[in-house]
Amino acid sequence: MAGAGDAVEILPVEEAVARDGVTEIEEGSRDSTDELRHYLSINFASLQGEINALHREITSRDILLRKLEESVTRLSEDIIPLKDYVTAKMQEEVHSDQARNGDQETEEEENNRAQNRCVDVMMSLTEIRENNEEKTQKVRGFYEKIYKASPFTSRMLTFLERNRGVKVIVDCDSSNISNLVRRLVSLDAAKTHGTEFHAFTDFFQCKVYLGGKAEKSKVYESNTGRYVYKIYDPEVSLAQSLAQMVMYLIFNNRGCPYACDDELYEKLYEKIVLETSQKKSSGTSVDQLINDALSMTSYFAREVSLISVVPGMLVKYGSKEGMSKLQEQMPFLMLFFMQHVIPKMGS
Structure with missing residues (x-):
């Protein structure tokens, strides 16, 4: 794994520049690089360098090389559409409150039917401790909010609707x-107690546990003083836990994406996890969900937790604000989720 103290490697492209001036690779990527610098204040050169380094490591594997080259092209070309997508989603939010014509109403009715069908299936996969009608409606509301938050989160629930392999257990009283x-045993491989978790994903049993009672705040005492922790929204934790289960079911790699x-x-x-960690370490302000994911002790736990921040933030803030925050704080993670994870959910 690349680290902050690794030696800088002279890449083939740089050697070519020293010999011949501008290379064909630079000529072909100059426009996309200029656009990237225009829209995002992130240095893409380090990511390009990492991918080029990987290119050298696996030269004996022609198929993987072709995939690598295609990925480099997509990464450079798709950063700009990410901004366009966010803008389009913002406009869609505004127009959704305006009057709809007959065709649009029909489409809305179809969407509502799809949502109700999906939520019905998720409720059939859910067990509620000491259940009653009030608790049933509360948990149903969790799924409805996740489904409505974003096309990405609705796709996630639709995937679980089709697979039906997960069991969700909710305690609405805690x-x-x-x-x-x-x-x-936590993702950090530590033996701990259930009081330490709002939610937990048990990959091996295909179960998600959720504390369904919302909290406005919680006060903690530490050596440095007394502080108030974040508000707890059960539907946000549920979205993140379900996302982790989806990663497990799709990639079969302990929850890694x-x-x-x-x-x-x-x-x-x-590379994305490392850059996000460095951003946090540098003192850059990041959302609490990102901070929590990166505060995990083991690298494995950080990998599993960070990808689930994407649906978590979309549910926490809604599509418009959530996309804006993700684009600002974790653009490459958002792109990875859109380009790599979402297509797998539909395949």
């Missing part, structure tokens, strides 16, 4: 899962 599971033998996307995701 904000933690201690009444559902007393002791467990890439297959075990996919060196290309493993290296690419590793």
Whole structure:
């Protein structure tokens, strides 16, 4: 894994520049690089360098090389559409409140039917502790909010609707899962108690545990003083836990968002996690969900947790604001989710 103290490697493109001036690679990518710098204040050169380094490592594998070259092209070309997508989603939010014609109303009715069917299936996969009608409606509201938050989160629930392999267990009377599971082993491989978790994804049992009681705030004492922790929204934690389960079902790699033998996307995701961690370490302000994911002790736990931040933020803030925050704070993670994870959900 690349680290901050690694030696800088002279890449083939740089050697060519020293010999011949401008290379064909630079000529072909200059326009997309200029556009990237215009829309995002992020240095793409380090990511390009990482992918080129990977290119050298796996030269003996022609198929993977072709995938790598295609990925480099897509990454450079698709950053700009990401901004366009956010703008389009904002406009869509505005227009959704305006009067609709007959065809649009029909489409809305079809969407509502699809939502109700999906939510019905998710409710059939859900067990509610000491259930009653009020709790049933509350949990149903969690799924409805996740479905409505974004096309990405609705796709996630639709995937689970089709697979039907997950079981969700909810305690609406508590904000933690201690009444559902007393002791467990965390993603950091630490033995701990259910009181430590608002939600937990048990990959091996295909179960998601959720404390369904919302919390406005929680006060903590530490050596540095007393502070108030974040507001707890059960539907946000549920979206993140379900996202982790989806990663597990799709990629079969302990919850990581890439297959075990996919060196290309493993290296690419590793680079994204590293850059996001460096942004946090540099003092750049990031959302609490990002901070929580990057505060995990092990690298494996950070990998599994960080990808679930994308649906978490879309549910927490809604499509418009959530997309804007993701574009600002984690543009490459958002692009990875759109370009690599979402297509897998539909395949």
